[in-house]
Amino acid sequence: MPAAALPGRATASSNPGEIGLSGWGNYPKVSTELLAPRTPAGARDHLLGRSGVVARGAGRAYGDAAIGTHATISTHCLNRMRSFDAATGQLTVEAGVTIADILAAFEPRGFFLKVVPGTKFVTVGGAIAADVHGKNHHRDGGFGTIVESFRLALPSGEIVSCSRAENAALFMATLGGMGLTGMILEATLRLLPIETAWLLQDTRVAANLEAAIDHLESSASATYSVAWIDCLARGAALGRSLVYLAEHAARRDKELLGPELAPFPSPRMSRLSVPALFPGWLLNRASMRAFNELYFRRGAAQQGEPRLVHWDPYFFPLDAIADWNRIYGRRGFVQYQCVIPQARARRVLADILDRVSQRGDASFLAVLKQLGDGGGPMSFPLRGYTLTMDFPVSDTLFGFLDELDALVVDAGGRLYLAKDARQSRATFESGYPGLAALRDIRQQTGATTRLVSHLSARLGI
Structure with missing residues (x-):
């Protein structure tokens, strides 16, 4: 994928194979190798044998959270919707599908997302990693409350299913874990039926x-x-x-x-x-x-x-x-x-x-x-x-x-x-008393030195 097609700001780098990348705030600008797998299996393969890597969705994180210290894996091409059950409102999508994609497809059919952030141009994977919140958090909680399950690629290459009943600790640590527990490949969400969208x-x-x-x-x-x-x-x-x-x-x-x-x-x-x-x-x-x-x-x-x-x-x-x-x-x-x-x-x-x-x-x-x-x-x-x-x-x-x-x-x-x-x-x-739990999960899954963003390196996560 050419750098110009990437979300956020991408510029040429002096190092062969790297580009200068920034978040939505266009600060800071740092060099990273950019990888753009076309399938979930390809994304998993990019994790193997690498250190200093993190996933990146639509580039709407403002700072350096979605830029790996050595390599960044874009989910731009992981944008397929897998299945939908109108009776339950359950929708399964790949991690690179955006909120805009979901609303364009399902709002005309009478379904909405119960929790949305201030922009619709974020990916499902990014929304989970940041556990984004909306204008109804005081009543309905964050994005994680509408996530039924997700498939997570670990640094070892193993792909695990996570939910509140299966790998529950890993599931919870991934909500707001900023991509540091594994790479989200796909997720199942629960949509909200609505009578009108006004x-x-x-x-x-x-x-x-x-x-x-x-x-x-x-x-x-x-x-x-x-x-x-x-x-x-x-x-x-x-x-x-x-x-x-x-x-x-x-x-x-x-x-x-x-x-x-x-x-x-x-x-x-x-x-x-x-x-x-x-x-x-x-x-x-x-x-x-x-x-x-x-x-x-x-x-x-x-x-x-x-x-x-x-x-x-x-x-x-x-x-x-x-x-x-x-x-x-x-x-x-x-x-x-x-x-x-x-x-x-x-x-x-x-x-x-x-x-x-x-x-x-x-x-x-x-x-x-x-x-x-x-x-x-x-x-x-x-x-x-x-x-x-x-x-x-x-x-x-x-x-x-x-x-x-x-x-x-x-x-x-x-x-x-x-x-x-x-x-x-x-x-x-x-400010984050739950940091110890995330560090424990990262150590257990071998992510401590493997999944490293500029944010995690700066903050010692």
């Missing part, structure tokens, strides 16, 4: 962070909830937000659907694209403040009665802009996602937002969500609140993020490995 969205305006958290807590019974948060607002408006609550519209909502609206609308295609040479300097304090003000006013105008919205922009707002990661320029960006336990969330998040607003270069699309308890020992969520922000890479950024890390650690929180590109080993180890 959503009834209730928009609420929150004057500040306190009000946003109050809205999220008072609406915990809502299936989906998320807050867009203005991370540049200051003073009494610190953390002002738009809170979006939603439920799947039912057939009984026909007065809202109307005769002209099909109950299962097609996915929306990306109509805009960011050019490869987009100048990063256009994204500055003034432009981001202007965007945030416009976005807030537009959202506030939608407050009132619940309104019908298309499923695609509600769940995947940034997917409407192809290659939006280029907005941050050639140096790339870091996505910072932390979770703070509920008891300390208000104070600590206010402190974080105050520092971010003073710095003035955070993202134009920051997100606040309520999370429930985690799944596997390495799953990111814990009961509390998660804040997600983008920062353009600069000479002063990493020292600033170290300061935020100290606040997170002191509060008993942690950072999301699927987004991480720079946290220290000490920060990581303080």
Whole structure:
């Protein structure tokens, strides 16, 4: 497969047989040998006799989690759907099938994925490896809750079946294990039957962070909830937000659907694209403040009665802009996602937002969500609140993020490995008490020196 066809950014390398590869944040850029098997058996064979290897899906991990220290195995060609049982909703697919593929095939037939992340362009293998979460984690848990089983290729070449009943410890360690227990070849998921794919969205305006958290807590019974948060607002408006609550519209909502609206609308295609040479300097304090003000006013105008919205922009707002990661320029960006336990969330998040607003270069699309308890020992969520922000890479950024890390650690929180590109080993180890269980599994399966990503080498996993 040519490098240009790969997800993420690929560039030529000075070492023969290697390319420069990065995650969705375009930082860091590192050299690796790239392997692209066309079958599950070929993927298993690529594991044999190799060290420093890890699997890679659609390249939507933001940092260095899906780049092997010596070789990276792309699942791009492992994109076949194997079987589907409409009576049970069970779907078996290869690891390289994306959420977009599944929704395009099954949403018109009245099925959805109960848990989806903020982009539909992630693979099933990647979603399991990161145990991704959506806007309903506070109610329904992470992606692992809809996984019935998967087949995992171990470094020895053995292929094992894993479920909650078979190889259960390996199954749980793989959820959120960032591809470090083995290579997922295929998985069986449980789809959610729906009456329509439209959503009834209730928009609420929150004057500040306190009000946003109050809205999220008072609406915990809502299936989906998320807050867009203005991370540049200051003073009494610190953390002002738009809170979006939603439920799947039912057939009984026909007065809202109307005769002209099909109950299962097609996915929306990306109509805009960011050019490869987009100048990063256009994204500055003034432009981001202007965007945030416009976005807030537009959202506030939608407050009132619940309104019908298309499923695609509600769940995947940034997917409407192809290659939006280029907005941050050639140096790339870091996505910072932390979770703070509920008891300390208000104070600590206010402190974080105050520092971010003073710095003035955070993202134009920051997100606040309520999370429930985690799944596997390495799953990111814990009961509390998660804040997600983008920062353009600069000479002063990493020292600033170290300061935020100290606040997170002191509060008993942690950072999301699927987004991480720079946290220290000490920060990581303080936040993941389940690390010992993952290390034990890796030692038992011979993965400790065989399955090694740049992330795992950096953090000592």
